[in-house]
Amino acid sequence: MTYKLNLPLKDEDIAMLKAGDNVLLSGELLTGRDAAHKRLFELIQEGKDLPVNIKGQVIYYVGPAPAKKGHAVGPAGPTSSYRMDKYSPALLDLGLKGMIGKGARNKEVVDAMIRNGAVYFVAIGGAAALISRSIKSTEVICYDDLGTEAIHKFIVEDFPAIVVIDKYGNNIYETEFLKYRK
């Protein structure tokens, strides 16, 4: 199935999504990768407030290339998600509803997704120039000193992604390759 969905995601949208579905996302996304996740995680551990409200949000693991004149953003494909595994459960427990990246997640992340009703999307790794066409504007929310790793707000229109792990824990990375394995 292909669904056109608005961000932030509604609980009923997340409940409907099954691993293997295609989505076209429109609305606001937050971005964050290694360095920003580390900072957010350390604040959570210290019991401090975060500089950005992540409740109900979707985070896209990306560090875009600089934008050329006339472009809203430079190429902006997903980075490998497993590097965020250490930090994601804490963010999910604070109400994060979705993550977009590429590659496998560990059991702790999947457990936290099931516990909190969240979804893991994958964007096509390396299709950065193509994906950037669905990003209409960007704005730094915090951690400007991190450059490409700062937390941005992206406004996206029909951003293409695939549900790889749904809120029930179904994971097409674990099932699809078996159909083609010889």
Place this chain on the structure above:
Amino acid sequence: MTVRTIKDTLIIQTVKKLFMDCNYYIGDDIMASLKNAKNNEKSPVGQSVLNQLIQNNEIAGNEDIPICQDTGMAVLFVEYGDKVVIDGEMSFAEAVNEGVRQAYIEGYLRKSVVSDPVFDRINTKDNTPAIIYTDIVSGDKIKFTVSCKGFGSENMSAIKMLTPSAGIEGVKSFILDTVRYAGPNPCPPIIVGVGIGGTFDKAAQLAKKATIRPINIKNPDKRFADLENELLVAINNMGFGPAGLGGNTTALGVNIETYPTHIAGMPVAVNICCHAARHKETVI
């Protein structure tokens, strides 16, 4: 042969152009391989992914923008003619790094290098320093072969100090285990660079060099060429497919480079590269 003088500015311009081209323009060997793979891919999702990658490469080339947001760490293999003298203020390494700096700043490439790897991890803001491997060769020219190496795939690479009794089966197992462990992470379909022999460091360097050999050129030793083909079939039988979403295209190529080694050793390094395998070369 007489000494030849090359201006430092020519080195800067050459390196700058190589890294911009490397990031914008996909190699002909890779594009042909992706198109071929699309026709042979059994999974509809896999076909769609390959189609998006082909489209992505066309957009990047037409608009002079990077193929991938990870514009990589700058790696150069240099064959430096022993009759070349550099004229100018800069040393060879300074000129190379200046070329990298200008490419990444003026070419809208992402700056992805941090100063120290453990403590501060402060971005150097110009993607330097580059990794420069220099071989002194006879002649009056300089050959540059460059790669902008992304770390999604670099992180999935591995090295093992096998010993002679492991034999060919040990070599195969280690390579296949490394690819299997990487699974969907390194942006498949991948290019697998393998370095066998030498020392610990030499094997890793050979593996990197293997990733920048065009995938339509096989190892000149038939035994290793056959091993490349056998491993490619075995990897594609793993089923990960394009983007790891299932399919029969997990790798586009396996390139093996070798070097003599010690009587007690058989080092094997596996350097994994994403489907773009960005590299360019030129001679000045």
